[in-house]
Amino acid sequence: MKKFLYFQPEYVSRFKCDGSKCDARCCKAWNIYIETAAYKKYSRIKPKEKAEEILSHFEYNESEEKYFLKESPCPFLTEKNLCSLQLEYGENFLSATCATYPRQTHSFGKFFERSLTLTCPVAAEMILFAQEPLKFEFVEVPDKIHSRHGKLRIQKFPTNANAGDFIREVQVTMITILQEQWFTLDQRLIVLGSFTDKLQDLFLNESGIEDMLKLIGEYRSKEFLFTKMPTLLQKFSFEAEQFVMFMIEFINPCMEILDTAEGKKFLVAFTEFFGIKPDENSFSSLDELTANFERLTEARENFLEKYSTFLENYLVNELFSGVYPWRFREQNLTKNFAVLLIHYKIFEMMTFAATESGLDSKEDLPAMVSWFMTKTDRNPKLYEKFFELLAYENDTHELMETLLEP
Numbered sequence: 001m002k003k004f005l006y007f008q009p010e011y012v013s014r015f016k017c018d019g020s021k022c023d024a025r026c027c028k029a030w031n032i033y034i035e036t037a038a039y040k041k042y043s044r045i046k047p048k049e050k051a052e053e054i055l056s057h058f059e060y061n062e063s064e065e066k067y068f069l070k071e072s073p074c075p076f077l078t079e080k081n082l083c084s085l086q087l088e089y090g091e092n093f094l095s096a097t098c099a100t101y102p103r104q105t106h107s108f109g110k111f112f113e114r115s116l117t118l119t120c121p122v123a124a125e126m127i128l129f130a131q132e133p134l135k136f137e138f139v140e141v142p143d144k145i146h147s148r149h150g151k152l153r154i155q156k157f158p159t160n161a162n163a164g165d166f167i168r169e170v171q172v173t174m175i176t177i178l179q180e181q182w183f184t185l186d187q188r189l190i191v192l193g194s195f196t197d198k199l200q201d202l203f204l205n206e207s208g209i210e211d212m213l214k215l216i217g218e219y220r221s222k223e224f225l226f227t228k229m230p231t232l233l234q235k236f237s238f239e240a241e242q243f244v245m246f247m248i249e250f251i252n253p254c255m256e257i258l259d260t261a262e263g264k265k266f267l268v269a270f271t272e273f274f275g276i277k278p279d280e281n282s283f284s285s286l287d288e289l290t291a292n293f294e295r296l297t298e299a300r301e302n303f304l305e306k307y308s309t310f311l312e313n314y315l316v317n318e319l320f321s322g323v324y325p326w327r328f329r330e331q332n333l334t335k336n337f338a339v340l341l342i343h344y345k346i347f348e349m350m351t352f353a354a355t356e357s358g359l360d361s362k363e364d365l366p367a368m369v370s371w372f373m374t375k376t377d378r379n380p381k382l383y384e385k386f387f388e389l390l391a392y393e394n395d396t397h398e399l400m401e402t403l404l405e406p
Contacts, residue, residue, distance in 0.1 A: 003140040008114040022121045028073035033066040034095035108164030115321035121366040133179040186404040197396040200333040236406035263371035269357035299352040
């Protein structure tokens with residue numbers, strides 16, 4: 001049997017879909033699409049009237065070249081949160097989307113990476129409440145699983161012989177930095193930004209692979225991190241007012257897409273905690289926002305005391321599943337890092353606001369994460385706005401000084 005080599009967090013092998021924990025949210029909250037092959041399979045169902053009834057629930061979107069369900073929630077969902085198509089015709093009648101979610105896979109030639117998206121609250125609970133840092137593994141995946149359960153949102157990257165190995169080594173280095181718990185999380189992000197900035201310089205100078213591997217080796221070395229990074233951190237200062245002035249431009253477009261019924265209580269917690277009450281000019285009081293932001297110090301301490309690896313595991317999973325710093329391939333590495341950092345800071349503020357409002361249970365937090373990620377992480381218009389706002393931000397050091405406390 002043909003097998004494929006996957007690199008993945010260990011949690012992927014343990015994951016099992018459980019609609020009872022999330023009320024089959026993925027079947028109710030999104031505009032579900034199916035591939036052409038699944039549509040044709042449904043069209044061959046007998047009797048013909050049954051096939052026509054099933055197909056009547058779909059429409060074709062020419063711009064995206066996909067078939068979408070017209071209704072939400074999914075009309076094939078039973079009262080017990082099970083798929084009636086699967087129950088009647090078998091697992092092979094699930095579309096690739098339904099068969100693979102929340103798994104997502106990226107390919108680098110013959111090498112694959114697989115992870116789970118945090119839009120699934122069951123996956124979010126498994127990942128974020130893990131008591132230890134995320135661990136990774138190599139697994140051999142048989143063709144049956146690879147073809148049915150691996151290729152959701154598959155994104156192909158450069159296919160030359162060394163591309164996959166190099167991208168993986170860069171990711172492992174970034175994960176190693178994020179999991180170095182001797183530093184605070186903000187300090188780790190400063191180190192991460194320094195690494196990304198230097199890697200970008202090597203690309204601009206068309207340096208050879210040897211120089212890049214040397215840089216990777218340095219930043220993966222504990223001796224280097226513990227001797228060189230304290231000096232780096234001393235070069236940074238942080239002002240809450242500068243942070244608020246910068247972030248409010250990115251928070252505003254987020255607020256527009258997050259204003260939905262399912263996440264209302266989390267959005268209210270956020271706006272009330274920070275006192276975001278725009279006046280007639282749609283501009284919030286900077287003094288008020290800054291004062292409320294400074295309250296986050298205590299909120300952060302309270303949260304990390306209760307959930308020590310929550311934010312770290314979020315960041316590691318987002319970096320890995322998003323294939324940073326190459327997620328947005330039309331942008332350079334430092335702009336990719338900037339977007340990862342800004343998206344994380346908004347998430348962090350949402351999390352602390354929810355915590356301070358009493359929404360910090362193991363039921364509320366996965367729901368908050370799922371809502372936030374569903375609305376923001378795969379929203380192209382939001383990221384277009386982010387890059388527009390970042391158009392003239394080319395100094396990584398200045399960006400980190402604005403957003404991170406050394």
